[in-house]
Amino acid sequence: xxxxxxxxxxxxxxxxxxxxxxxxxxxxxxxxxxxxxxxxxxxxxxxxxxxxxxxxxxxxxxxxxxxxxxxxxxxxxxxxxxxxxxxxxxxxxxxxxxxxxxxxxxxxxxxxxxx
Amino acid sequence: xxxxxxxxxxxxxxxxxxxxxxxxxxxxxxxxxxxxxxxxxxxxxxxxxxxxxxxxxxxxxxxxxxxxxxxxxxxxxxxxxxxxxxxxxxxxxxxxxxxxxxxxxxxxxxxxxx
Numbered sequence: 732x733x734x735x736x737x738x739x740x741x742x743x744x745x746x747x748x749x750x751x752x753x754x755x756x757x758x759x760x761x762x763x764x765x766x767x768x769x770x771x772x773x774x775x776x777x778x779x780x781x782x783x784x785x786x787x788x789x790x791x792x793x794x795x796x797x798x799x800x801x802x803x804x805x806x807x808x809x810x811x812x813x814x815x816x817x818x819x820x821x822x823x824x825x826x827x828x829x830x831x832x833x834x835x836x837x838x839x840x841x842x843x844x845x846x
Numbered sequence: 847x848x849x850x851x852x853x854x855x856x857x858x859x860x861x862x863x864x865x866x867x868x869x870x871x872x873x874x875x876x877x878x879x880x881x882x883x884x885x886x887x888x889x890x891x892x893x894x895x896x897x898x899x900x901x902x903x904x905x906x907x908x909x910x911x912x913x914x915x916x917x918x919x920x921x922x923x924x925x926x927x928x929x930x931x932x933x934x935x936x937x938x939x940x941x942x943x944x945x946x947x948x949x950x951x952x953x954x955x956x957x958x959x960x
Contacts, residue, residue: 735889764947771855773936773950774890789947821889823948834880835948837889 732757735838737822743844744812752807752841754822762825763805764835767791767818774821780805812845819843848873850920850937852951860959865909865924867954869937872918879920880938880948881911890936896920907931932958 738753756763764779766789776789780799794816796808805824809816819842823835853868871877881893894905901913907930911922920937937951 766950771952773952774948775950776947779947823890834892834895837891839889840887 734758735822735824735836737820737838737841739841740839741842743846744809745846746813748812749808749810750812752809752820752822752843754805754807754838755803756805756822756824756836757803758824758836759802760824760826760836761802762835763799764789764823765795765797765805765807766821766823767816768821768840769818777807777820809843814845817843817845848877848939848941848949850879850939850949850951852935852937852954854954855952856955856957858957858959859927861929862926865922865927865931865956867922867935867937867956869920869922869951870918871920871937871939873939876915878940879911879913880940881905881909881920881922882936882938882950883933884936884953885933893922893935927956927958929958929960932956 735756761782765777766774768774775791777795778797780786783802786797819840821840822838825835849872851870879896882890883893884890894903896903896913904910909924934953934955936953938948941947
């Protein structure tokens with residue numbers, strides 16, 4: 732299994748540009764999520780999905796869109812990049828279930844800089 | 847609201863000495879808690895998890911944590927630090943009523959001196 736994969740590893744954007752961060756997992760996990768990591772703030776949840784066709788907002792959803800057309804893929808879209816979105820982005824997946832304690836598996840991260 | 851607070855942003859120890867990384871939680875019900883580790887430029891790896899079974903939880907690489915309800919704490923310890931333990935550590939609480947979302951503490955950076 733490749734686990735959770737993310738592309739690209741690094742990206743530099745200009746303010747106002749759009750792009751999509753890709754995330755895929757091959758573990759047949761129902762639950763997928765996107766986090767951003769900023770110094771001194773831990774990881775903050777952007778959006779999550781409990782299964783194909785179902786998405787919901789996390790703590791910091793503004794400026795980001797997601798969709799979940801398949802179990803494997805969970806792309807994160809920046810519609811109009813802003814310098815405040817400079818961060819490291821992590822995708823994670825796990826077996827779903829609100830009453831189950833499931834380890835989330837994290838991808839290696841995408842380091843995004845917005846100029 | 848559920849939250850976690852890591853009491854130290856940076857901890858420095860000498861190789862071979864004990865490690866203590868402190869975490870306090872706030873929860874309106876009995877929480878489930880994790881510790882994750884992140885090595886430089888890497889993703890996050892689960893160290894251990896508390897699931898209300900045993901209050902003393904053993905994890906990978908010799909780490910363990912004790913859940914203390916009276917103190918609302920879940921501190922991470924290791925008897926003897928190794929150079930490879932240098933990393934950032936996150937205390938995390940899971941929100942069952944929100945589809946299993948994770949709430950992260952701010953992180954503690956552990957440095958290990960030779």
